[in-house]
Structures are given as structure tokens and as C-alpha cells.
Amino acid sequence: MPTEDFEQATVSLFKNKQVQAIEWSFDFSWNGAVVSEWCDGILHEFSNRGALTGHGVNLSPLSARFSKRQEEWLANAKEEFKNRKYVHATEHFGFSEAGPIAQGAPLGVPMNAESLRKGKDMMKRYADATQCPVGLENLAFAFGLEDVKRQGDFIDQLISSVDGFLLLDVHNIYCQLANFGVSELELLNSYPLSKVREIHLSGGTWSGSISGKRAAVRRDTHDDAVPQEVFNLATLALKLCPNIEFVIMERLGYTMMELAEQQEFREDFETMEEILEFCYA
Amino acid sequence: MPEEEEETLQDFQDALIELLSSGQPELVIFETLKTDPRFENYRDYIAEFDPDMVAVACELMGKWAKWKEPEEI
Numbered sequence: 001m002p003t004e005d006f007e008q009a010t011v012s013l014f015k016n017k018q019v020q021a022i023e024w025s026f027d028f029s030w031n032g033a034v035v036s037e038w039c040d041g042i043l044h045e046f047s048n049r050g051a052l053t054g055h056g057v058n059l060s061p062l063s064a065r066f067s068k069r070q071e072e073w074l075a076n077a078k079e080e081f082k083n084r085k086y087v088h089a090t091e092h093f094g095f096s097e098a099g100p101i102a103q104g105a106p107l108g109v110p111m112n113a114e115s116l117r118k119g120k121d122m123m124k125r126y127a128d129a130t131q132c133p134v135g136l137e138n139l140a141f142a143f144g145l146e147d148v149k150r151q152g153d154f155i156d157q158l159i160s161s162v163d164g165f166l167l168l169d170v171h172n173i174y175c176q177l178a179n180f181g182v183s184e185l186e187l188l189n190s191y192p193l194s195k196v197r198e199i200h201l202s203g204g205t206w207s208g209s210i211s212g213k214r215a216a217v218r219r220d221t222h223d224d225a226v227p228q229e230v231f232n233l234a235t236l237a238l239k240l241c242p243n244i245e246f247v248i249m250e251r252l253g254y255t256m257m258e259l260a261e262q263q264e265f266r267e268d269f270e271t272m273e274e275i276l277e278f279c280y281a
Numbered sequence: 282m283p284e285e286e287e288e289t290l291q292d293f294q295d296a297l298i299e300l301l302s303s304g305q306p307e308l309v310i311f312e313t314l315k316t317d318p319r320f321e322n323y324r325d326y327i328a329e330f331d332p333d334m335v336a337v338a339c340e341l342m343g344k345w346a347k348w349k350e351p352e353e354i
Contacts, residue, residue, distance in 0.1 A: 063294065064287065064290040064291040064293075064294050065291045065294075068353075069353075095294060098291075098294035098295050098297070098298040099294070099295035099296070099297075099298045099299040100298070100299060100302070100348055100349055101298050101302060101342070101346045101347070101348060101349065102347045102348065102349045102353070103345075103346070103347045104298075104341065104342055104345040104346035104347060105341035105342070105344070105345045105346075107297075107298070107301075107338055107341075109294075110290070110293070110323055110326045112286075112290075113286070114286040114287060114289070114290045115290065118287075118290070141334070141337065141338070141341070142331075142334060143329065143330045143331065143334050143335070143338070144329035144330050144331045144334060145329065145331070146326075146329040147329070179333070179334075207337070207340075209333050210307055210308060210332055210333060210336045211331070211332040211333050213331070213332075213333060214333065217333050217334075217336075217337060219337065
């Protein structure tokens, strides 16, 4: 996120050339949000270097109704990818637009033939607009255990239609492990691991359980340090997924206002560097 | 038949997102999902819903949802 706290936290990482690739949520600036000169310079540099990936947030690829807003979103994406060179483009599994809501957080869908048909159509539109490889990110949110069990295979069917790839978010996997008590290996193996081209790491928070079924609910809020469990999962994913090209750390803007939080982010980055060195040395 | 399925899925998503963003208490929403005739065609899917996750969905709607203009609905 191109916020001041993020710049303060990461400027030394860029200066020391520790950052080898970056990801840009390219639809962030379409709502009139200002991109700083510092951020724009970095985007330009990494794009020229062939080290910039694009991450869409608001397409809503599994909405049942194709809306005018989505049509405009795809037209904007087409323009964006024409003007700036990206290695690939990703979006989130799920739907966020329906009824009275234009956009929001993605939610799960009934994984039936109609959802599959709609999703395949949207992935094709996304690939046509960006003219580059496209992928889907696994969702942390699930309405229930069945959603958790079936998401991997359903994503595989969606991305196969465009020869696409999986963006494996390991904190999202951690959320489902914590919330549904499934086996780590069983859950990871339910995803098409050979199609993982990128992984995400982030932190999150815990919220209360209204049902009393669990002590707390793990949330993918991107506003805290990366927990050790997520580093462990990332290490496992690196061993299980033979085609990973990008490892991206995510953090929400304005969540590192304290110097200690910025230092913690840099330490997390360096921990991930060490893990990569360990896995690929 | 595909057209009918398409309309059914559209209606389901519309009703679901409308209910989750209604501002009603989470447990009321959870019970409504199980009884409201608008969800009749997805009764088996909804039977698997977890009340904690419905509460999370309600909170996500409250935090991130951007409403359409009346003429866009």
C-alpha cells in the first residue's frame, strides 16, 4: 500500500536492493486515490525490470450477474495493462458485487455448475483484458467446512479454463486451519500445488466467536506481523509447490504507524529472505 | 435450463448480500438464512453455514461494502 507508514517501513529494503519484485493493487488508484511520487517511481522501476505483478481487488469474478461496473473495471484493466508492463494478473476467488452492493469483501459461492460457468467466463474476460497470464487467490473466508474442502478443486477448474495459475495465500490457509480444524497437509493438497506461481504472506487478528464453537475466529486483516505458524506454512508451501516465482508480503496501509511496527515488518521480510535461502540454497 | 439456473444464482446472491448487509443481529440473520423462502433453492448449501462465519460476513459487509446508487440497482 502506498501510504507514508509503508514507505517508512520499506524504504531501507528498497535502498539495500533486498526487494526483488513488487505487487501492485492496480485498481486502488481508479477511485481517485493519489499515488505518491515515491510509489510511482518504484512501480516504473520494477515494471521495467519485469518484476511487477498486478493484483486486482474489486472485479468480483464470481458474481452471477455481469454488471456495467465490471465491464468498466475490465476496460480500465485493459488500459492499465497496456500502459504498464506486468508479469501476470491475479484476483480473489469469490463474489463481492450483488443486489444493492457495488463492491466489498469477497464471499464464498455455491460451487455448482452455474458458478463455474460464470467464473470461467469472467476469467476469460480478465485474460482478454490484461493479455497476460491470470490467476486466482484462495479465499480466507468460508461460510462453512464444505466451502473449505471444495475451494481448491473449484479454483483448479476455474484457472484451467484459461491455462491460469494459483496465487496461494498462506495466511488465508492458516485462517481456515485455525477456524475449521482441518489437517494442514490435507488442506494444502486439496489445491493444485503444481499451478502455484505466487504466494502471499501476511498477518491478521482474532475476533470473538458468537457460537462458542471455537475460542476465537482467525481473520485475514493484514494489519499485524506475520505469525510463526504462517512462516512454517510458507516453508512447507515452498517445498510442496515446484513452480513458485514470487513471494509477496502484504500489509494494509496505516497499520504501521509506530516505529516498532515498521521494524517488525522489516524483520518479517528478512525472516522470509532466510527461509527462501534455506529452501533454494 | 441454464437461464433458469443463472436467474436462481443471481437471486440467491442478491438476497444473501442484502441480508448480510441489513444490519440485523448476526444470529437473527443466521436463523433467517435457514427459513427465508428466498434461499429455498440453496437450502443444502446453507445448511453447512457456520454462525461464526455468518457473523464475520456481516462485519465484512459493514466495513468494506460500497452501496450502489439507487438507479444502479
